[in-house]
Amino acid sequence: MADLKCQNGDLVASKYGDLVLCDMSGDTYEDEDVIQTANNSILLRFGRNKYHNDLGNNIYNRRVKASETGLSMVVEECENAILNGDSRIQEVIDVTATTGENGQCYVQYRLLYLPSQYEDLEDDDEEDDDNKTREVFSSLYIDAFNNMEV
DSSP states (O other): OOOBOEETTEEOBOTTSOBOBOOOSSHHHHHHHHHHHHHHHHHSBTTOOTTOTTOSBGGGGSOOOSSHHHHHHHHHHHHHHHHHHOTTEEEEEEEEEEEOGGGOEEEEEEEEEOOHHHHTOOOOOHHHHHHHOEEEEEEEEEOOSOOOOO
């Protein structure tokens, strides 16, 4: 079943206002699927998936202030959420967090993943695996800070 296309954490609409589905052909489909899985992992409160209570982002279960320490906590927890959420991910290259609008936090990430077509192949050559990995990146706003404003 096709997924809805997301871009920068938002659903994508066509020029006619219809929601766009992910293109299920070629490499871009899996790129979009990996990004969507990573975004879902970042947005999911840790322990809230009743079938997989070890998935999600623990930042929502902590008291976090919009400070340098708070931003580093966001980075660490988002990286953990991404890595735990998808077995295709080989490495989280970079995660950054900055303060956004209205008490939100802007998270950007880049990661390497091994496409599913290569997962089942038994190959001991790690150098060759590096040639098969693909790099993707995305960004989204999360509500990570304890905002005391009303």
